[in-house]
Amino acid sequence: MADITYICKRTVVSTKPVQPGKHFSLSVLDRLMEQNHLRFVYYFRAPGAIREPGEMTKKLRESISEMLTCFPIVTGRLLRNPEGQWMIKCNDAGVRMVEARIKGSVENWLKGVDREKELKLVHWEEMYHKPYFWSTFYVQITEFEEGGVAIGLSCLHLLADPTCASMFVKAWADMTLTGKMLNNPPLSHQLPPRRPGRKNPSHDQPSMELINCYKSIADKTNLVSTDDAKHATIALAFSDPMVRACMANGQAMAASDQSSPSPFEALAALFWVCISKLKGAGDDLIDMSVCSDMRNVLNLDNGFFGNCMVYNRVNSKNLKGQKLSDVAKVIGEVMSEMDNDGIIDLIEWLEHNDHQSPPTMNGCDLICASLEAVDPYLAVFEEDLIPVRVSCYVEPVVGVGHVLVLPSPPGEGPFSRVVMVTLPEDEAVRLCEDDLILNFSPTILMGVNN
């Protein structure tokens, strides 16, 4: 596998300067994610004529400049407001762009890639001592000499969640392809307040499930061990019929009136059971939280730019025997707890109990995140430059690990999914050989290279 050559690093600004004096404040959901950052890698195969080296990069650089005009929050810089909380000053400072080149082709790379190699395609810098000069978004364009492009996007989770990060890339793709953005530029950044009159009179007490979950995460953060176990990430692709089979498994045998679990619930149940086994929990299940995008629930437009993913802990106390149907049912119940009222109660509670140092949200439990709202395959940069694979990482990984359920490339069926699991290295290896998982014959897109 050839090494990557870094060509240069520069700053890309928008073509039209932003109005001076604009500020964006960050919501409570944003502020919780301060310790994390996201990394996305998009792979593009480029059939047809080999381009001049650097030509694609130049085109992408120009189109991102155009597109950044609509994302002043991305090009701004972090500042503390008078209350000591983070906010963004929109000073058009720009995003950092790294340009690189690799020998070989995309296909060859994808055959032998693993976590360590893939992370080389995404540039990231930790926050400087003076965050005012630190860019929150990084873009890396890597050209494969024999054809293909990899675009890496990394950003601070404080500003964006996976849904809006992929929306950012889609906007960039639209700008490159058509010269204008198809979707409206992102709306303002406020979470919706409680709608007056919606408050249920019998709802005297706020719904505590979500609040309890966040409370316990905050408490547990102090107990997270900082062991330096090397983590590995594997990506498993489950085809459409296999996911349907999994969902059928997850449906209780005799309860035909029950609706079958969603693909996410079924897959989350599957992985929860398998990983618990791996971790040596015996018949019990380890602690797990699920996380999902709440834009629909909160009636927010898809263009909402900011964090809108909410966590909830799944109660594993009453589950014995690890029947997939029971597990899936419990997950389903937990997902339904994340309704409008519940979330708004949570938001209000968070606003009252604002921590100065936010917990590491991905710290203690196993996290199963549904990234189905993210549709990265819509990012088509040119007629023949379509994403063939998209990887997503939520860093840093400490503690147990996480499972991300992403949609598959189009054309593989509505229920097919790609699951990216990050675990300590040895557990990841064993997961690939687990019988329960192999029952559903996933294709190993990215394994652990020894």
Place this chain on the structure above:
Amino acid sequence: MEDSMNNPPETESTTTNGVQIRQSRRLPDFLQSVNLKYVKLGYHYLITHLLTLCFVPLIAFVIFQASQFNPNDIHQLWLHLQYNLVSVIICSVFLVSGATVYIVTRPRSVYLVDYACYKPPAKLQVQYQQFMEHSKLTGDFDDSSLEFQRRILERSGLGEETYVPQAMHYIPPRPTMAAAREEAEQVMFGALDILFANTNIKPKDIGVLVVNCSLFNPTPSLSAMIVNKYKLRGNVRTFNLGGMGCSAGVIAVDLAKDMLQIHRNTYAVVVSTENITQNWYFGNKKSMLIPNCLFRVGGSAVLLSNKAKDRRRAKYKLVHVVRTHKGADDKAFKCVYQEQDDAGKTGVSLSKDLMAIAGGALKTNITTLGPLVLPISEQLLFFSTLVAKKLFNAKLKPYIPDFKLAFDHFCIHAGGRAVIDELERNLQLLPIHVEASRMTLHRFGNTSSSSIWYELAYTEAKGRVRRGNRVWQIAFGSGFKCNSSVWEALRHVKPSTSNPWEDCIDRYPVQIVM
């Protein structure tokens, strides 16, 4: 008491209740009611047209006399001439030969056909935030240097649209020689392309090429680069001026003018530029950090001609060029000095006496320029004030001639806010006179020798240049030199196509916020 004196005279009035209003019959204060400015203007017009005014009675007298001639007198006159044929012929010979010698030795007029200023692409713009961020990320500057640069930048008068070369946009910056060549090519060829497109001349017609770039002098020279790119003819006279600072633009025009006296019927192209790529200072000596904050990418190309037929299409005619050099004075010589700091990093250091020396150089320059351009009225005033001071030892302030009467437009090299402020004060100019300089500094930064051309383009873009207007371009540079050139507009000048102010002139003038 005072109030009653300043009030207009009131008539006496006795009201029914017996209150008497005091009347004041003093004459109004003439000094307060008459504006001194208009007195001076009247004096100026009187002296300017004095000759005409004196001629009027003379003409009247001659006409009167001529009307009294009868044919007999004319016959007498004719006989007188016939008898003194020899002396008449000798007189005519002297007159004719004198006239011929005069006409032949008169300097050829140099016309400025057109000029072009380069506007770099928008992606090379640098804003304050980016400047500070990139400066910090290089790792070469300590905190006090960064703070110093930030303060200088904020008070510099530069806007957020000035241009910095591509090499400085990388993290870390890449000041290679290849990048410097590329910057020079982009600027010079950009300006020349616009110039050739606007004037429709063929590169083969160019007989003289003068290029000036102070800080970048590769081999082969920049002028050779231009000959190569545009395929100029084999016997073109090329000159490459290096190291002459920000006033080299005027020096180059002077050189081209001299060459156009020797070579008939040809064109001269003058390209003025500067190179930022390899001249960024990456050290911590404060006196050397200022150029980082002020110098920006820019360049101009000027087409001069001595062909008579170009008079019709030319914009300006060159009237005077005055060059002053203060290098004989050690302090002036060391005022702008390129050297290595203690860590071995090269930079241009500006001394604290810069403003004082600039003021002195300006005074010398205008002392030479004054008699050439000032109207007689001003010269008389200056002369009489001088005489009064020397001979009669009168305690008079030195009379500063009013250059506003001599020139309509001023293009002061946009060296920095301090330079423009200083000149505005010294020459007693109005804000509108220095507007071109301030706005060029805001939009393009200090583009060194080409800034005077951006300023002229601004004045044209604002539609202020009318036929007969005189333009004064002043440039200061290392050495210490002060050079000025005077142009006269030959027609109402419209801004050329692709001028650098095309898309933004409506936004100007802007208020420069401190």
